[in-house]
Amino acid sequence: MSLQLVVGQSTNPAAAASTAADKPTLSSLFCRQSIERIAPGSAVFWEGDAAKNIFEVVEGTLRAYRILNDGRRVILGFVRAGDLLGVSLRGHYLYTVEAITPVEVRRLPKHRFDSLSEREPHLNEQLFSKLCDEMAAAQDQMVLLSRRSAEEKLAGFFLLMARGQVQKRGMIIELPMTRLDIADYLGMTIETVSRTITKLAGCGVIATVGRHSIALLTMNALVALAGGELENPSFQEAYRRRHAMA
Amino acid sequence: MSLQLVVGQSTNPAAAASTAADKPTLSSLFCRQSIERIAPGSAVFWEGDAAKNIFEVVEGTLRAYRILNDGRRVILGFVRAGDLLGVSLRGHYLYTVEAITPVEVRRLPKHRFDSLSEREPHLNEQLFSKLCDEMAAAQDQMVLLSRRSAEEKLAGFFLLMARGQVQKRGMIIELPMTRLDIADYLGMTIETVSRTITKLAGCGVIATVGRHSIALLTMNALVALAGGELENPSFQEAYRRRHAMA
Protein backbone atom coordinates (compact mmCIF):
# COMPACT_ATOMS: atom_id res chain seq x y z
CA MET A 1 0.00 0.00 0.00
CA SER A 2 1.37 3.39 -0.94
CA LEU A 3 1.09 6.83 0.41
CA GLN A 4 -1.19 9.01 -1.58
CA LEU A 5 -1.30 12.72 -1.16
CA VAL A 6 -3.48 15.52 -2.21
CA VAL A 7 -1.78 18.20 -0.25
CA GLY A 8 -3.29 21.61 0.19
CA GLN A 9 -1.52 24.90 0.58
CA SER A 10 0.00 24.80 3.99
CA THR A 11 -2.11 26.86 6.32
CA ASN A 12 0.73 26.31 8.67
CA PRO A 13 2.72 29.41 9.61
CA ALA A 14 5.74 27.37 10.72
CA ALA A 15 6.06 25.86 7.27
CA ALA A 16 6.34 29.28 5.71
CA ALA A 17 8.78 30.40 8.39
CA SER A 18 11.08 27.45 7.75
CA THR A 19 11.41 28.49 4.14
CA ALA A 20 14.98 29.72 4.50
CA ALA A 21 16.29 32.18 1.95
CA ASP A 22 18.77 30.11 -0.04
CA LYS A 23 17.75 26.55 0.52
CA PRO A 24 15.54 24.91 -2.06
CA THR A 25 11.92 24.86 -1.05
CA LEU A 26 9.18 22.62 -2.30
CA SER A 27 7.86 25.31 -4.58
CA SER A 28 11.30 26.33 -5.85
CA LEU A 29 11.77 22.74 -6.94
CA PHE A 30 8.68 22.83 -9.07
CA CYS A 31 9.31 26.30 -10.47
CA ARG A 32 12.02 24.97 -12.73
CA GLN A 33 9.77 22.35 -14.27
CA SER A 34 7.90 23.18 -17.41
CA ILE A 35 4.17 23.61 -17.34
CA GLU A 36 1.95 20.88 -18.74
CA ARG A 37 -1.60 21.60 -19.78
CA ILE A 38 -4.41 19.16 -19.21
CA ALA A 39 -7.79 19.46 -20.86
CA PRO A 40 -11.02 19.04 -18.88
CA GLY A 41 -11.89 15.38 -18.60
CA SER A 42 -8.32 14.19 -19.13
CA ALA A 43 -6.46 12.38 -16.39
CA VAL A 44 -3.16 13.38 -14.84
CA PHE A 45 -2.69 9.79 -13.74
CA TRP A 46 -4.82 6.72 -13.15
CA GLU A 47 -5.54 4.64 -10.16
CA GLY A 48 -3.10 1.75 -10.34
CA ASP A 49 -0.48 3.56 -12.41
CA ALA A 50 3.08 3.30 -11.18
CA ALA A 51 3.57 6.40 -9.04
CA LYS A 52 6.58 7.94 -10.72
CA ASN A 53 5.85 11.65 -10.47
CA ILE A 54 4.76 14.32 -8.06
CA PHE A 55 2.72 17.19 -9.48
CA GLU A 56 2.14 20.73 -8.41
CA VAL A 57 -1.12 22.24 -9.57
CA VAL A 58 -0.49 25.71 -10.97
CA GLU A 59 -3.93 26.44 -12.28
CA GLY A 60 -7.37 24.85 -12.42
CA THR A 61 -9.38 22.30 -10.46
CA LEU A 62 -9.24 18.50 -10.55
CA ARG A 63 -11.08 15.61 -9.00
CA ALA A 64 -9.45 12.62 -7.31
CA TYR A 65 -11.61 9.52 -7.39
CA ARG A 66 -11.93 5.78 -7.26
CA ILE A 67 -14.35 3.62 -9.16
CA LEU A 68 -15.86 0.72 -7.23
CA ASN A 69 -16.57 -2.66 -8.73
CA ASP A 70 -20.25 -1.92 -9.04
CA GLY A 71 -19.41 1.07 -11.20
CA ARG A 72 -19.98 3.75 -8.62
CA ARG A 73 -17.54 6.59 -8.39
CA VAL A 74 -16.31 7.95 -5.08
CA ILE A 75 -14.65 11.33 -5.23
CA LEU A 76 -12.00 11.50 -2.54
CA GLY A 77 -11.29 15.18 -2.98
CA PHE A 78 -11.02 18.19 -5.21
CA VAL A 79 -7.57 19.50 -5.99
CA ARG A 80 -6.89 23.17 -6.61
CA ALA A 81 -4.10 25.50 -7.62
CA GLY A 82 -1.27 25.36 -5.11
CA ASP A 83 -1.96 21.77 -4.14
CA LEU A 84 0.55 18.97 -4.49
CA LEU A 85 -0.60 15.80 -6.10
CA GLY A 86 0.48 12.23 -6.39
CA VAL A 87 3.11 12.08 -3.71
CA SER A 88 3.51 8.44 -2.90
CA LEU A 89 6.25 6.73 -1.03
CA ARG A 90 6.44 4.02 -3.62
CA GLY A 91 4.25 1.82 -5.69
CA HIS A 92 1.06 2.87 -7.37
CA TYR A 93 -1.39 5.71 -7.28
CA LEU A 94 -4.44 4.90 -5.22
CA TYR A 95 -6.85 6.96 -7.26
CA THR A 96 -7.38 8.63 -10.60
CA VAL A 97 -6.96 12.39 -10.89
CA GLU A 98 -8.79 14.12 -13.69
CA ALA A 99 -9.01 17.76 -14.74
CA ILE A 100 -12.37 19.45 -14.24
CA THR A 101 -11.33 22.79 -15.73
CA PRO A 102 -8.34 23.43 -18.00
CA VAL A 103 -5.41 22.64 -15.74
CA GLU A 104 -1.73 23.49 -15.59
CA VAL A 105 0.67 21.33 -13.60
CA ARG A 106 4.40 21.02 -13.10
CA ARG A 107 5.78 17.52 -12.97
CA LEU A 108 8.65 16.39 -10.75
CA PRO A 109 9.99 12.85 -11.10
CA LYS A 110 9.75 11.14 -7.76
CA HIS A 111 13.31 9.82 -7.79
CA ARG A 112 14.50 13.38 -8.21
CA PHE A 113 12.58 14.54 -5.19
CA ASP A 114 13.84 11.58 -3.19
CA SER A 115 17.49 12.22 -3.91
CA LEU A 116 17.09 15.91 -3.17
CA SER A 117 15.26 15.36 0.07
CA GLU A 118 18.03 13.09 1.28
CA ARG A 119 20.46 15.99 1.18
CA GLU A 120 17.89 18.52 2.30
CA PRO A 121 16.04 17.27 5.35
CA HIS A 122 13.96 20.42 5.50
CA LEU A 123 12.31 19.37 2.25
CA ASN A 124 10.93 16.36 4.03
CA GLU A 125 9.88 18.63 6.80
CA GLN A 126 7.90 20.76 4.39
CA LEU A 127 6.28 17.72 2.91
CA PHE A 128 5.46 16.50 6.38
CA SER A 129 3.91 19.80 7.17
CA LYS A 130 1.77 19.53 4.07
CA LEU A 131 0.75 16.08 5.13
CA CYS A 132 -0.42 17.70 8.31
CA ASP A 133 -3.02 19.69 6.49
CA GLU A 134 -3.88 16.74 4.34
CA MET A 135 -4.70 14.47 7.25
CA ALA A 136 -6.78 17.22 8.82
CA ALA A 137 -8.63 17.67 5.53
CA ALA A 138 -9.26 13.94 5.25
CA GLN A 139 -10.73 13.95 8.73
CA ASP A 140 -12.89 16.92 7.95
CA GLN A 141 -14.26 15.05 4.98
CA MET A 142 -15.06 12.09 7.18
CA VAL A 143 -16.99 14.41 9.44
CA LEU A 144 -18.78 15.82 6.42
CA LEU A 145 -19.66 12.36 5.15
CA SER A 146 -20.87 11.30 8.57
CA ARG A 147 -23.60 13.90 8.52
CA ARG A 148 -27.01 12.42 8.04
CA SER A 149 -29.01 15.04 6.22
CA ALA A 150 -28.46 16.40 2.74
CA GLU A 151 -28.71 19.99 3.94
CA GLU A 152 -25.94 19.53 6.44
CA LYS A 153 -23.70 17.95 3.85
CA LEU A 154 -24.24 20.67 1.30
CA ALA A 155 -23.87 23.44 3.87
CA GLY A 156 -20.63 21.86 5.03
CA PHE A 157 -19.48 21.47 1.46
CA PHE A 158 -20.06 25.12 0.64
CA LEU A 159 -18.17 26.22 3.73
CA LEU A 160 -15.34 23.89 2.76
CA MET A 161 -15.20 25.39 -0.70
CA ALA A 162 -15.22 28.87 0.82
CA ARG A 163 -12.14 28.08 2.89
CA GLY A 164 -9.20 30.33 2.33
CA GLN A 165 -11.38 33.13 1.04
CA VAL A 166 -12.56 36.09 3.05
CA GLN A 167 -15.83 34.92 4.44
CA LYS A 168 -18.29 37.72 4.22
CA ARG A 169 -21.99 37.88 3.53
CA GLY A 170 -22.75 37.59 -0.16
CA MET A 171 -19.36 36.15 -1.01
CA ILE A 172 -19.38 34.17 -4.19
CA ILE A 173 -17.70 30.80 -4.39
CA GLU A 174 -16.79 28.97 -7.56
CA LEU A 175 -18.01 25.42 -8.02
CA PRO A 176 -16.26 24.27 -11.18
CA MET A 177 -17.37 20.69 -10.59
CA THR A 178 -20.69 19.30 -11.80
CA ARG A 179 -23.60 18.33 -9.56
CA LEU A 180 -22.66 14.72 -10.18
CA ASP A 181 -19.17 15.44 -8.85
CA ILE A 182 -20.65 16.97 -5.74
CA ALA A 183 -22.98 14.01 -5.34
CA ASP A 184 -20.15 11.51 -5.66
CA TYR A 185 -18.10 13.53 -3.20
CA LEU A 186 -20.82 13.74 -0.56
CA GLY A 187 -22.20 10.26 -1.07
CA MET A 188 -25.63 11.20 -2.31
CA THR A 189 -27.52 11.20 -5.62
CA ILE A 190 -27.35 14.01 -8.12
CA GLU A 191 -31.09 14.59 -7.73
CA THR A 192 -30.80 15.09 -3.99
CA VAL A 193 -27.92 17.52 -4.51
CA SER A 194 -29.96 19.49 -6.99
CA ARG A 195 -33.08 19.53 -4.84
CA THR A 196 -31.15 20.54 -1.75
CA ILE A 197 -29.43 23.42 -3.52
CA THR A 198 -32.80 24.56 -4.77
CA LYS A 199 -34.17 24.35 -1.26
CA LEU A 200 -31.28 26.27 0.30
CA ALA A 201 -31.66 28.93 -2.35
CA GLY A 202 -35.38 29.05 -1.60
CA CYS A 203 -34.61 29.68 2.07
CA GLY A 204 -32.37 32.56 1.11
CA VAL A 205 -29.32 30.90 2.62
CA ILE A 206 -27.55 30.83 -0.72
CA ALA A 207 -28.23 32.03 -4.23
CA THR A 208 -27.15 30.26 -7.38
CA VAL A 209 -25.12 32.37 -9.80
CA GLY A 210 -25.13 30.51 -13.06
CA ARG A 211 -24.35 26.82 -12.84
CA HIS A 212 -20.90 27.02 -11.40
CA SER A 213 -20.99 29.48 -8.59
CA ILE A 214 -23.17 30.33 -5.65
CA ALA A 215 -23.40 33.27 -3.30
CA LEU A 216 -23.39 32.60 0.42
CA LEU A 217 -26.05 34.91 1.80
CA THR A 218 -26.60 34.08 5.45
CA MET A 219 -23.35 32.70 6.83
CA ASN A 220 -24.83 32.12 10.27
CA ALA A 221 -27.56 29.92 8.92
CA LEU A 222 -25.04 28.05 6.82
CA VAL A 223 -22.72 27.44 9.74
CA ALA A 224 -25.66 26.39 11.89
CA LEU A 225 -26.85 23.99 9.20
CA ALA A 226 -23.38 22.56 8.85
CA GLY A 227 -23.52 21.67 12.53
CA GLY A 228 -20.64 23.95 13.44
CA GLU A 229 -17.66 21.72 13.86
CA LEU A 230 -16.22 21.22 17.33
CA GLU A 231 -14.56 24.19 19.04
CA ASN A 232 -17.00 23.66 21.88
CA PRO A 233 -15.31 23.04 25.24
CA SER A 234 -18.47 21.51 26.66
CA PHE A 235 -18.64 18.94 23.90
CA GLN A 236 -18.44 15.97 26.17
CA GLU A 237 -21.27 17.31 28.24
CA ALA A 238 -23.46 17.91 25.23
CA TYR A 239 -22.87 14.39 24.09
CA ARG A 240 -23.73 12.92 27.44
CA ARG A 241 -26.89 14.97 27.58
CA ARG A 242 -27.94 13.73 24.19
CA HIS A 243 -27.54 10.10 25.12
CA ALA A 244 -28.75 10.51 28.67
CA MET A 245 -25.58 9.09 30.12
CA ALA A 246 -25.50 9.92 33.84
CA MET B 1 -3.67 23.09 12.14
CA SER B 2 -1.66 20.10 13.28
CA LEU B 3 -0.96 16.73 11.93
CA GLN B 4 -2.87 14.00 13.63
CA LEU B 5 -2.05 10.41 13.26
CA VAL B 6 -3.58 7.15 14.02
CA VAL B 7 -1.07 4.97 12.36
CA GLY B 8 -1.61 1.32 11.74
CA GLN B 9 0.94 -1.42 11.64
CA SER B 10 2.88 -0.94 8.49
CA THR B 11 1.70 -3.39 5.92
CA ASN B 12 4.60 -2.14 3.96
CA PRO B 13 7.40 -4.62 3.29
CA ALA B 14 9.94 -1.89 2.58
CA ALA B 15 9.41 -0.42 6.02
CA ALA B 16 10.32 -3.68 7.63
CA ALA B 17 13.31 -4.11 5.34
CA SER B 18 14.70 -0.71 6.23
CA THR B 19 14.79 -1.66 9.88
CA ALA B 20 18.55 -1.98 10.06
CA ALA B 21 20.04 -4.13 12.76
CA ASP B 22 21.61 -1.62 15.13
CA LYS B 23 19.80 1.61 14.48
CA PRO B 24 16.93 2.56 16.73
CA THR B 25 13.57 1.77 15.23
CA LEU B 26 10.22 3.25 16.07
CA SER B 27 9.28 0.27 18.15
CA SER B 28 12.64 0.10 19.89
CA LEU B 29 12.05 3.66 21.03
CA PHE B 30 8.81 2.75 22.68
CA CYS B 31 10.06 -0.48 24.17
CA ARG B 32 12.00 1.41 26.79
CA GLN B 33 8.99 3.35 27.97
CA SER B 34 6.94 2.01 30.84
CA ILE B 35 3.47 0.69 30.22
CA GLU B 36 0.49 2.77 31.26
CA ARG B 37 -2.89 1.19 31.79
CA ILE B 38 -6.09 2.90 30.78
CA ALA B 39 -9.50 1.76 31.95
CA PRO B 40 -12.42 1.45 29.50
CA GLY B 41 -14.11 4.80 29.05
CA SER B 42 -11.04 6.79 30.09
CA ALA B 43 -9.30 9.07 27.62
CA VAL B 44 -5.66 8.93 26.57
CA PHE B 45 -5.94 12.56 25.53
CA TRP B 46 -8.62 15.05 24.61
CA GLU B 47 -9.39 16.97 21.51
CA GLY B 48 -7.78 20.36 22.00
CA ASP B 49 -5.11 19.17 24.47
CA ALA B 50 -1.58 20.31 23.76
CA ALA B 51 -0.07 17.48 21.75
CA LYS B 52 2.98 16.67 23.87
CA ASN B 53 3.18 12.92 23.53
CA ILE B 54 3.12 10.11 21.04
CA PHE B 55 1.67 6.79 22.17
CA GLU B 56 2.12 3.25 21.07
CA VAL B 57 -0.81 0.97 21.76
CA VAL B 58 0.43 -2.30 23.25
CA GLU B 59 -2.89 -3.87 24.08
CA GLY B 60 -6.60 -3.17 23.69
CA THR B 61 -8.85 -1.12 21.44
CA LEU B 62 -9.64 2.61 21.51
CA ARG B 63 -11.88 5.01 19.67
CA ALA B 64 -10.80 8.36 18.20
CA TYR B 65 -13.63 10.84 17.93
CA ARG B 66 -14.82 14.40 17.70
CA ILE B 67 -17.93 15.88 19.20
CA LEU B 68 -19.78 18.38 17.05
CA ASN B 69 -21.49 21.45 18.37
CA ASP B 70 -24.89 19.87 18.16
CA GLY B 71 -23.69 17.11 20.45
CA ARG B 72 -23.22 14.45 17.84
CA ARG B 73 -20.16 12.26 18.02
CA VAL B 74 -18.18 11.30 14.93
CA ILE B 75 -15.80 8.39 15.37
CA LEU B 76 -12.83 8.91 13.10
CA GLY B 77 -11.34 5.52 13.68
CA PHE B 78 -10.67 2.62 15.97
CA VAL B 79 -7.15 2.14 17.25
CA ARG B 80 -5.71 -1.25 17.99
CA ALA B 81 -2.60 -2.86 19.43
CA GLY B 82 0.44 -1.98 17.34
CA ASP B 83 -0.94 1.38 16.23
CA LEU B 84 0.73 4.68 16.93
CA LEU B 85 -1.37 7.42 18.34
CA GLY B 86 -1.24 11.17 18.74
CA VAL B 87 1.62 12.00 16.47
CA SER B 88 1.23 15.65 15.67
CA LEU B 89 3.71 18.02 14.19
CA ARG B 90 2.88 20.64 16.75
CA GLY B 91 -0.07 22.21 18.47
CA HIS B 92 -3.09 20.35 19.70
CA TYR B 93 -4.74 17.01 19.26
CA LEU B 94 -7.57 17.11 16.77
CA TYR B 95 -9.67 14.48 18.48
CA THR B 96 -10.25 12.63 21.70
CA VAL B 97 -8.99 9.08 22.11
CA GLU B 98 -10.73 6.89 24.63
CA ALA B 99 -10.21 3.29 25.67
CA ILE B 100 -12.94 0.85 24.72
CA THR B 101 -11.37 -2.18 26.38
CA PRO B 102 -8.66 -2.15 29.06
CA VAL B 103 -5.72 -0.63 27.25
CA GLU B 104 -1.96 -0.56 27.63
CA VAL B 105 0.11 2.16 25.99
CA ARG B 106 3.68 3.37 26.02
CA ARG B 107 4.20 7.12 26.08
CA LEU B 108 6.99 8.97 24.28
CA PRO B 109 7.36 12.73 24.76
CA LYS B 110 7.20 14.40 21.41
CA HIS B 111 10.29 16.53 21.95
CA ARG B 112 12.22 13.35 22.58
CA PHE B 113 11.10 11.85 19.32
CA ASP B 114 11.87 15.07 17.50
CA SER B 115 15.43 15.33 18.74
CA LEU B 116 16.04 11.68 17.98
CA SER B 117 14.62 11.85 14.50
CA GLU B 118 16.90 14.75 13.67
CA ARG B 119 19.91 12.52 14.17
CA GLU B 120 18.22 9.49 12.71
CA PRO B 121 16.59 10.31 9.39
CA HIS B 122 15.38 6.77 8.99
CA LEU B 123 13.08 7.29 11.95
CA ASN B 124 11.28 9.91 9.98
CA GLU B 125 11.20 7.52 7.10
CA GLN B 126 9.51 4.93 9.24
CA LEU B 127 6.99 7.44 10.44
CA PHE B 128 6.39 8.49 6.88
CA SER B 129 5.82 4.94 5.91
CA LYS B 130 3.27 4.61 8.67
CA LEU B 131 1.59 7.74 7.42
CA CYS B 132 1.28 5.94 4.15
CA ASP B 133 -0.96 3.35 5.62
CA GLU B 134 -2.82 5.97 7.58
CA MET B 135 -3.73 8.02 4.52
CA ALA B 136 -4.84 4.88 2.75
CA ALA B 137 -6.98 3.94 5.73
CA ALA B 138 -8.53 7.40 5.83
CA GLN B 139 -9.43 7.09 2.19
CA ASP B 140 -10.89 3.69 2.71
CA GLN B 141 -13.09 5.11 5.41
CA MET B 142 -14.24 7.83 3.06
CA VAL B 143 -15.23 5.16 0.58
CA LEU B 144 -17.04 3.30 3.34
CA LEU B 145 -18.89 6.44 4.42
CA SER B 146 -19.82 7.24 0.83
CA ARG B 147 -21.83 4.08 0.54
CA ARG B 148 -25.52 4.70 0.50
CA SER B 149 -27.07 1.66 2.07
CA ALA B 150 -26.73 0.38 5.58
CA GLU B 151 -25.96 -3.13 4.39
CA GLU B 152 -23.04 -1.97 2.30
CA LYS B 153 -21.63 0.03 5.17
CA LEU B 154 -21.85 -2.80 7.63
CA ALA B 155 -20.48 -5.34 5.18
CA GLY B 156 -17.58 -3.00 4.47
CA PHE B 157 -17.07 -2.45 8.17
CA PHE B 158 -16.86 -6.14 8.93
CA LEU B 159 -14.36 -6.69 6.15
CA LEU B 160 -12.33 -3.77 7.48
CA MET B 161 -12.33 -5.29 10.95
CA ALA B 162 -11.30 -8.63 9.47
CA ARG B 163 -8.23 -7.09 7.86
CA GLY B 164 -4.95 -8.60 8.88
CA GLN B 165 -6.55 -11.87 9.86
CA VAL B 166 -6.70 -14.97 7.77
CA GLN B 167 -9.92 -14.59 5.88
CA LYS B 168 -11.65 -17.90 5.79
CA ARG B 169 -15.25 -18.95 5.93
CA GLY B 170 -16.60 -18.89 9.46
CA MET B 171 -13.79 -16.74 10.78
CA ILE B 172 -14.74 -14.88 13.91
CA ILE B 173 -13.94 -11.22 14.30
CA GLU B 174 -13.96 -9.31 17.54
CA LEU B 175 -16.04 -6.16 17.79
CA PRO B 176 -15.09 -4.70 21.16
CA MET B 177 -16.93 -1.47 20.39
CA THR B 178 -20.62 -0.95 21.10
CA ARG B 179 -23.34 -0.63 18.47
CA LEU B 180 -23.37 3.07 19.16
CA ASP B 181 -19.66 3.24 18.36
CA ILE B 182 -20.28 1.47 15.07
CA ALA B 183 -23.17 3.80 14.31
CA ASP B 184 -21.10 6.91 15.00
CA TYR B 185 -18.30 5.49 12.89
CA LEU B 186 -20.49 4.69 9.90
CA GLY B 187 -22.71 7.74 10.16
CA MET B 188 -25.95 5.95 10.91
CA THR B 189 -28.22 5.44 13.90
CA ILE B 190 -27.76 2.69 16.44
CA GLU B 191 -31.15 1.27 15.52
CA THR B 192 -30.22 0.91 11.88
CA VAL B 193 -26.96 -0.77 12.84
CA SER B 194 -28.80 -3.22 15.01
CA ARG B 195 -31.48 -3.93 12.44
CA THR B 196 -28.94 -4.39 9.67
CA ILE B 197 -26.86 -6.82 11.69
CA THR B 198 -30.01 -8.77 12.46
CA LYS B 199 -30.88 -8.79 8.79
CA LEU B 200 -27.42 -9.93 7.68
CA ALA B 201 -27.54 -12.66 10.28
CA GLY B 202 -30.97 -13.65 8.99
CA CYS B 203 -29.57 -14.00 5.48
CA GLY B 204 -26.86 -16.28 6.78
CA VAL B 205 -24.09 -13.93 5.71
CA ILE B 206 -22.89 -13.51 9.26
CA ALA B 207 -23.75 -14.92 12.66
CA THR B 208 -23.57 -13.03 15.91
CA VAL B 209 -21.46 -14.64 18.60
CA GLY B 210 -22.35 -12.89 21.81
CA ARG B 211 -22.44 -9.14 21.70
CA HIS B 212 -18.90 -8.48 20.76
CA SER B 213 -18.01 -10.82 17.97
CA ILE B 214 -19.48 -12.11 14.78
CA ALA B 215 -18.69 -14.95 12.44
CA LEU B 216 -18.31 -14.22 8.75
CA LEU B 217 -20.12 -17.05 7.03
CA THR B 218 -20.31 -16.28 3.33
CA MET B 219 -17.33 -14.15 2.40
CA ASN B 220 -18.42 -13.86 -1.21
CA ALA B 221 -21.76 -12.40 -0.29
CA LEU B 222 -20.08 -10.03 2.12
CA VAL B 223 -17.59 -8.80 -0.44
CA ALA B 224 -20.36 -8.44 -2.99
CA LEU B 225 -22.47 -6.46 -0.54
CA ALA B 226 -19.53 -4.25 0.29
CA GLY B 227 -19.31 -3.36 -3.37
CA GLY B 228 -15.89 -4.91 -3.79
CA GLU B 229 -13.46 -2.04 -3.83
CA LEU B 230 -11.71 -1.14 -7.09
CA GLU B 231 -9.15 -3.59 -8.52
CA ASN B 232 -11.21 -3.56 -11.68
CA PRO B 233 -9.28 -2.41 -14.75
CA SER B 234 -12.47 -1.70 -16.64
CA PHE B 235 -13.67 0.72 -14.00
CA GLN B 236 -13.86 3.68 -16.28
CA GLU B 237 -15.95 1.73 -18.69
CA ALA B 238 -18.32 0.53 -16.01
CA TYR B 239 -18.76 4.05 -14.80
CA ARG B 240 -19.49 5.39 -18.24
CA ARG B 241 -22.00 2.64 -18.79
CA ARG B 242 -23.77 3.49 -15.60
CA HIS B 243 -24.14 7.11 -16.47
CA ALA B 244 -24.74 6.53 -20.15
CA MET B 245 -21.85 8.71 -21.19
CA ALA B 246 -21.07 7.96 -24.80
Added chain:
DNA sequence: CGCTACTTTGAAATTTTTCAAAGCTTGTGG
Protein backbone atom coordinates in the same frame (compact mmCIF):
# COMPACT_ATOMS: atom_id res chain seq x y z
C1' DC C 1 -29.44 26.33 -34.89
C1' DG C 2 -29.46 22.07 -33.00
C1' DC C 3 -26.93 18.70 -30.57
C1' DT C 4 -25.30 16.96 -26.25
C1' DA C 5 -24.46 17.10 -21.65
C1' DC C 6 -25.94 18.83 -17.45
C1' DT C 7 -29.61 20.24 -14.29
C1' DT C 8 -34.04 20.52 -12.41
C1' DT C 9 -38.51 18.81 -11.17
C1' DG C 10 -42.22 15.29 -10.22
C1' DA C 11 -44.15 11.25 -8.08
C1' DA C 12 -43.77 6.73 -6.31
C1' DA C 13 -40.95 3.40 -3.97
C1' DT C 14 -37.64 2.47 -0.63
C1' DT C 15 -34.82 3.29 3.21
C1' DT C 16 -33.57 5.41 7.24
C1' DT C 17 -34.69 7.95 11.23
C1' DT C 18 -37.35 8.85 15.20
C1' DC C 19 -39.88 7.81 19.18
C1' DA C 20 -41.18 4.22 22.28
C1' DA C 21 -40.80 0.18 24.72
C1' DA C 22 -39.28 -4.37 25.75
C1' DG C 23 -35.35 -7.77 26.13
C1' DC C 24 -30.63 -9.01 27.44
C1' DT C 25 -26.17 -8.90 30.09
C1' DT C 26 -23.30 -7.84 33.51
C1' DG C 27 -21.81 -6.49 37.76
C1' DT C 28 -23.06 -5.26 42.52
C1' DG C 29 -25.20 -5.65 46.88
C1' DG C 30 -28.13 -7.97 49.85
Added chain:
DNA sequence: CCACAAGCTTTGAAAAATTTCAAAGTAGCG
Protein backbone atom coordinates in the same frame (compact mmCIF):
# COMPACT_ATOMS: atom_id res chain seq x y z
C1' DC D 1 -26.53 -17.16 45.16
C1' DC D 2 -30.23 -14.43 43.65
C1' DA D 3 -32.28 -10.02 42.53
C1' DC D 4 -31.84 -5.68 40.83
C1' DA D 5 -30.02 -1.77 38.54
C1' DA D 6 -27.75 0.16 34.69
C1' DG D 7 -26.31 0.05 30.26
C1' DC D 8 -26.62 -1.91 25.85
C1' DT D 9 -29.34 -4.06 22.20
C1' DT D 10 -33.28 -5.33 19.77
C1' DT D 11 -37.81 -4.65 17.90
C1' DG D 12 -42.05 -2.12 16.40
C1' DA D 13 -44.62 1.39 14.02
C1' DA D 14 -45.10 5.90 12.18
C1' DA D 15 -42.79 9.82 10.19
C1' DA D 16 -39.38 11.79 7.39
C1' DA D 17 -35.86 11.71 4.08
C1' DT D 18 -33.54 9.90 0.21
C1' DT D 19 -33.44 7.21 -3.88
C1' DT D 20 -35.25 5.74 -8.16
C1' DC D 21 -37.38 6.22 -12.49
C1' DA D 22 -39.04 9.39 -15.78
C1' DA D 23 -39.30 13.51 -18.24
C1' DA D 24 -38.83 18.31 -19.08
C1' DG D 25 -35.86 22.38 -18.95
C1' DT D 26 -31.07 24.87 -19.83
C1' DA D 27 -26.69 26.07 -21.29
C1' DG D 28 -22.78 25.75 -24.12
C1' DC D 29 -20.46 24.30 -28.40
C1' DG D 30 -19.71 23.13 -33.08
